[in-house]
Amino acid sequence: MFRKFSYIKKKDNALWQCIFINSLVAFFSFLWLILMNKGAFTLCGDYNAQAVPFSVGMHKAILGGQSWSWGVDLGTQTVGAYSFYGLGSISFWITMLFPVSATPCLMGWLYVLKYIAAGVTSFLYIRQFTRDDNYAVIGSLLYAFSGFQAVNLEFYTFHDATILFPLLLLEFDRMMKSGKCILRDGRHFIAVTALSCLNSYFFFVGQVVFLILYFFLRYGKRDLKLTVRNLIFCSIAGLWGVMIAGILFLPNILFISGNKRSSVRVLLSQFFPEPRMLLYLLKGFLFPGEAMYDSSAVYNRRWTSTSAYLPLIGMSGVLAYLHGRHKDWLSRMLRVLLVAAFSPLLTSAFLLFTEANQRWWYMLILLMVSASAIVMEQEVRKENRDVLKKAILANAVVLIVFYAALNLIKWNDTENSLVCHRGFFLLIFAVALAGLFILYRLSANARHFCRAVTAWTAVFALLTTGYTLGYYRFADGVSEKYTERISLYSQLEPIDEQYRYIDENMMLYSNGASGLRIFSSTVSNSIVYFDSLFDFYKQARRLDKTSYAGLAELFGGKYDVTTDPEGRTPLRTYEVNGKTYYVVERNACPIGFAVDQVITEEDLKKIDVSERGLVLLRSAVIQQDDYEGVSDLTPCVSSRTALESIQTDAATDKIAGSGTGKLDPSDNAGLVFDSDQEGYSPSGRSADNLSKSSPVEKIVLTDDELQKVAAERVAYDTGRAVGNFQRTSDGFICESDYSDDKLVYFSVPNDSGWKAFIDGEETAIINSGGMMLIRIPAGTHSIEFHYTTPGLSAGAAISLLSLSAFVLFSLADRKRRKKQI
Numbered sequence: 059m060f061r062k063f064s065y066i067k068k069k070d071n072a073l074w075q076c077i078f079i080n081s082l083v084a085f086f087s088f089l090w091l092i093l094m095n096k097g098a099f100t101l102c103g104d105y106n107a108q109a110v111p112f113s114v115g116m117h118k119a120i121l122g123g124q125s126w127s128w129g130v131d132l133g134t135q136t137v138g139a140y141s142f143y144g145l146g147s148i149s150f151w152i153t154m155l156f157p158v159s160a161t162p163c164l165m166g167w168l169y170v171l172k173y174i175a176a177g178v179t180s181f182l183y184i185r186q187f188t189r190d191d192n193y194a195v196i197g198s199l200l201y202a203f204s205g206f207q208a209v210n211l212e213f214y215t216f217h218d219a220t221i222l223f224p225l226l227l228l229e230f231d232r233m234m235k236s237g238k239c240i241l242r243d244g245r246h247f248i249a250v251t252a253l254s255c256l257n258s259y260f261f262f263v264g265q266v267v268f269l270i271l272y273f274f275l276r277y278g279k280r281d282l283k284l285t286v287r288n289l290i291f292c293s294i295a296g297l298w299g300v301m302i303a304g305i306l307f308l309p310n311i312l313f314i315s316g317n318k319r320s321s322v323r324v325l326l327s328q329f330f331p332e333p334r335m336l337l338y339l340l341k342g343f344l345f346p347g348e349a350m351y352d353s354s355a356v357y358n359r360r361w362t363s364t365s366a367y368l369p370l371i372g373m374s375g376v377l378a379y380l381h382g383r384h385k386d387w388l389s390r391m392l393r394v395l396l397v398a399a400f401s402p403l404l405t406s407a408f409l410l411f412t413e414a415n416q417r418w419w420y421m422l423i424l425l426m427v428s429a430s431a432i433v434m435e436q437e438v439r440k441e442n443r444d445v446l447k448k449a450i451l452a453n454a455v456v457l458i459v460f461y462a463a464l465n466l467i468k469w470n471d472t473e474n475s476l477v478c479h480r481g482f483f484l485l486i487f488a489v490a491l492a493g494l495f496i497l498y499r500l501s502a503n504a505r506h507f508c509r510a511v512t513a514w515t516a517v518f519a520l521l522t523t524g525y526t527l528g529y530y531r532f533a534d535g536v537s538e539k540y541t542e543r544i545s546l547y548s549q550l551e552p553i554d555e556q557y558r559y560i561d562e563n564m565m566l567y568s569n570g571a572s573g574l575r576i577f578s579s580t581v582s583n584s585i586v587y588f589d590s591l592f593d594f595y596k597q598a599r600r601l602d603k604t605s606y607a608g609l610a611e612l613f614g615g616k617y618d619v620t621t622d623p624e625g626r627t628p629l630r631t632y633e634v635n636g637k638t639y640y641v642v643e644r645n646a647c648p649i650g651f652a653v654d655q656v657i658t659e660e661d662l663k664k665i666d667v668s669e670r671g672l673v674l675l676r677s678a679v680i681q682q683d684d685y686e687g688v689s690d691l692t693p694c695v696s697s698r699t700a701l702e703s704i705q706t707d708a709a710t711d712k713i714a715g716s717g718t719g720k721l722d723p724s725d726n727a728g729l730v731f732d733s734d735q736e737g738y739s740p741s742g743r744s745a746d747n748l749s750k751s752s753p754v755e756k757i758v759l760t761d762d763e764l765q766k767v768a769a770e771r772v773a774y775d776t777g778r779a780v781g782n783f784q785r786t787s788d789g790f791i792c793e794s795d796y797s798d799d800k801l802v803y804f805s806v807p808n809d810s811g812w813k814a815f816i817d818g819e820e821t822a823i824i825n826s827g828g829m830m831l832i833r834i835p836a837g838t839h840s841i842e843f844h845y846t847t848p849g850l851s852a853g854a855a856i857s858l859l860s861l862s863a864f865v866l867f868s869l870a871d872r873k874r875r876k877k878q879i
Contacts, residue, residue: 072191073181076198080177083203083516084170087523091531092166099166100540101212101530103351104361107563107577109214110162110544112143113150115566117158125788126845129566131576131585131600132558132613133806135847137306138313142580144215146256146306162544165214172217173523176224177202183224184428186231187388188435192508196515197431203519204427205347205365206420208526212350216363219261220420222254226265227272227424233295234277234288242871244295248864251299259310264408264418266296271394276387301860308853314580328402328414337464337476339400342366342416343373344457346486346522349529354483355464356476362415366399366423368430369518370493370511372457375430378442378449388429395422413597434511438504447501454494461487485525493518546619546634553629553641555790556648556783557616560604570785574603574613584807588828591659591679592667607764608671611772613805616646645772648779650792652800652834653678655692656685657700659827664697666756672764673700675771678803679827688824691801691833697755707770708763780841789843794834804830806843815842 092099100106119127119136130139137145144150149168153161181191181198188194201224210216229247233240255262273292279285300307331339338356347365348354368375380389398404399422403411408418433449436442464476464483477483493514500510543564550559550568558574559565565573579598589601592609603609617629620640628640657677662670677695685694695703759767780792780802789812794802808830814821816832816839824831834841 072185072195073178075192076177076181076195077174079195079512079516080174080198080202081170083199083519083523084173084177087173087520087527088166088170090524091527095541098162098541098544099169100162101527102349102533103530104212105214105530106540108143110165111563111566112140112578113153113161113165114158116140116143116145116150117154117161118566120154121158123787125847125850128570128572128785129568129576130578131581131807132574133572134580134582134585135309135313135809135811135845137309137847137850138582139578139580141306141310141313142215142258142260143578144218144258146258146303147215147218148253148257149215149218159548162541169211169214169217172221173202173207175221176207176217179221179224179228180424180427183228183424184431186228187428188431190435190508192512193431193435196434196508196512197427199512199515199519200368200371200427200430201424203369203523204420204423205342205345205367205522206363206423208347208367208523209350209365210363211523211527211530212361213363215258216261216417218257219254219265222250222257223261223265223421224424225250226254226269230269230272230292233292234273241291241295242867244291245864245868245871248295248299248302251296252302255300255303255307256305259307259314260409261417263410265421267408267410268418268421269296272391275390275394298860298864301856302864304853304856304860305850306853308856309847309849312849313583328406329404331400331402334469334476335402336400337460338364339416340460341464342419344453344460345490347526348482348486349526349533352479352529352533354477354479354486358478362417363419364416366416366419366426367490367522368423368426369522370515371430371434371497372453372490372494373426374446374449374453374494374497375433376426377452378433378437378446379429381445381449388425388432391425392422392429395425434507437501438507440504447498450494450498450501454491454498457487457490457494482529489518489521542635542637546632546639549632549634550619550630550641552785553617554783555785556650556779556792557614557646558649559617559619560610560615560644561619571617574610574615575600582807582809582828584809584825584828586828588807591662591827592670593663606668606671608673608675608768608771610644611646611768612671612674614646614649616644618642618644645769647675647772647775647805648783649790649806650780650783650802650804651775652778652780652796653692653775653803653831654801655695656680656688656801657695657697658682658685661695661697661700662827664755665701669701669704669756669759672704672767672771674827675768675775676700676703678801678831680824680831684824687822688801688831688833691799701755701757704757704759704767707767708757708759709766786844789845791840791842793838793840795838796834796836798836800834800836802832802834804832804843806830809845811846811848813844813846815844816840818842 088099115127115129119140124136127134127136127139149172152168153164156164177198180201181194184197185191185194201220207217207220226247229244229250233244233247254265273289277288334356338360341356342364343366346367346369350361350363351359353360376392380392398407399416399419402414405416405418406412406414409415433442433446437446461483465480466475468474469476496514497511500507500514503510544567547564547567548569550565550571552571558572561573562575563577565571577599581600585600589595592601592606594601603613603615618641620642621637623640623642626642628642630641632639653676655677657673657679659679659681662673662679665673677700680688778800780794783792784790790806794800803826807828808823808825812823812830814823814830814832816834821832832841
């Protein structure tokens with residue numbers, strides 16, 4: 059059934075047809091939004107908040123040679139901060155050919171190119187299995203414009219993985235095509251493996267798991283010796299590719315190894331999904347994709363990329379293949395992967411059991427599309443007659459029953475049904491049902507079946523992608539003002555480098571200014587550690603530094619951008635689209651200042667979470683074991699003493715009391731997963747995520763009293779600031795002039811890779827709740843902090859050596875082949 063293949067034929071009309079049709083659909087899907095926004099392409103959510111500003115941030119970091127990126131929250135290493143967001147992707151490096159200001163305008167067109175590329179690479183893979191390449195063209199449309207692609211329009215970088223994966227499988231097949239794996243036939247596989255690994259370590263892990271399964275189910279032989287031999291050679295080729303990508307892969311592995319999100323969790327109880335989750339997964343196969351932040355049914359918000367819908371055909375092709383006369387590797391793969399798709403435990407295997415989401419479904423979709431293309435060709439050739447028609451009817455019945463059930467069944471006492479938006483749910487139901495009806499009618503005419511299905515698939519691909527784009531673009535209203543915000547933030551500059559703005563991701567557009575918070579999944583692990591001091595444990599979000607009194611002040615949040623200065627004297631004024639924006643000052647500590655007392659983490663957590671920020675304005679937090687090294691400089695205060703000092707500063711006689719130690723939901727405490735907001739399986743509260751200290755002591759202060767305490771402490775700390783603070787591409791420099799030896803606090807994440815120097819001599823860095831403390835002797839001194847990305851030099855060396863060996867191996871093999879001719 060599976061014929062020998064080549065990439066491109068001499069007169070490859072089918073390939074040109076694939077390029078043309080996919081280009082046409084992609085172009086008209088995106089053109090209207092690009093033109094509507096005068097060239098800049100905007101959507102909502104993660105695309106606006108992360109994809110565009112992070113591309114801008116990466117561009118600036120590379121041009122500036124920054125190993126440490128100040129714009130990512132309180133600061134994060136550049137490689138770790140941006141690799142998940144496309145630092146190694148081809149699409150990002152295309153933007154490097156243009157001015158950074160062109161990035162928002164480029165990304166819409168890059169999206170078009172991504173869809174075309176996904177269509178082409180999937181076509182090259184699918185054509186292995188079809189005698190008529192025109193059915194592979196249909197398959198390319200089904201893959202490139204699948205529901206997975208539609209729901210992930212919010213996640214710009216995800217589409218790069220869907221481009222490379224068909225090439226990865228294709229080159230793996232090429233290496234194995236003789237039935238006996240030969241390393242010299244694996245050169246292209248090594249190259250694509252390196253590209254996939256560079257593109258995204260996150261997706262690459264899932265692809266490796268898939269390839270292992272693919273190897274055993276497709277190429278496993280009864281001859282155990284041959285199977286083991288082939289596995290060894292495949293592993294060598296794959297490892298070679300990974301080593302070529304070592305320049306990014308090694309530092310990223312080191313970076314994420316300390317992240318709790320990377321911890322392994324294997325629970326047999328998660329083998330079967332909960333009933334509601336089961337319905338949500340089934341919906342992902344039956345209905346077209348839609349906006350994840352406002353879905354029409356089952357779950358209203360869930361960022362798990364749960365869609366495997368194929369335009370026009372739905373699940374009909376897969377059902378026909380599985381229930382036809384097919385007993386081969388593809389049917390085995392489909393059955394295994396479909397079981398895994400409905401099991402949270404098996405799903406998590408594609409991320410090494412760290413979390414369970416459906417971001418691996420594009421791999422399943424490629425095989426679903428291959429099966430569908432085979433079935434459609436066989437239907438026309440009457441090799442499996444009427445199986446497709448029966449599958450279409452079965453798909454339609456399940457679709458109708460599912461739609462009715464969600465509308466009619468009362469789920470619980472608070473929800474009348476599982477439908478959130480009846481109008482939109484009806485729309486996608488009508489689209490899915492109409493596609494099945496049209497396909498059923500087309501199957502009656504074998505003569506024009508292929509052309510008709512190609513045309514209608516293109517229509518449904520344009521329809522489903524277009525309305526999903528529109529929903530993402532217009533539903534939240536944020537995009538209307540997005541280009542205006544880009545224009546504003548692109549003008550911002552640092553005023554004093556020892557302070558930050560009260561802002562987040564948009565600060566990446568600025569000319570070197572930084573905010574004190576960011577919406578990112580990959581920030582310094584030390585920032586995550588600091589969040590834990592405030593009982594904040596959400597996995598994909600960071601603690602809002604303005605959520606508790608004293609935090610914004612502690613981290614130098616001095617500047618605010620506003621349209622109403624409220625009587626404050628503006629430091630800067632900007633005009634954008636007829637609106638006036640002002641930069642005004644707030645009370646804030648400098649990034650570096652001397653402290654005269656410390657508090658242990660254990661005592662800090664005995665204080666109510668709402669008052670810990672105020673305590674940290676006066677007392678640096680340390681581990682009990684570290685106190686001995688600084689005991690000669692500062693006293694270690696108790697929780698009671700820290701609270702009494704707040705009372706004194708607030709000029710109140712309110713007495714600190716002991717609370718119950720219970721968690722307040724408003725504190726965001728104890729949340730392991732947030733299924734509605736972050737898309738992970740809910741597992742409730744965990745003892746590991748709760749504050750270990752009890753009881754909790756607190757003082758009840760008014761807002762005015764809180765502000766008074768913060769202002770007094772900021773004034774005190776400002777008077778003890780280091781001088782001449784300047785940021786550098788790999789850290790920062792400053793000067794000190796204290797009359798006595800001091801312990802100086804820096805609100806910069808204490809990641810491994812930092813080295814501190816006083817007058818050129820290295821000094822020890824003490825961890826302070828994720829931030830940094832150093833001892834500085836009396837007198838005038840120059841202080842330097844330099845950051846070196848852990849694993850980057852070693853990874854670069856591995857890449858260079860592996861790439862050199864690969865080039866030499868390829869040249870030698872080419873020379874040998876020429877001699878044989």
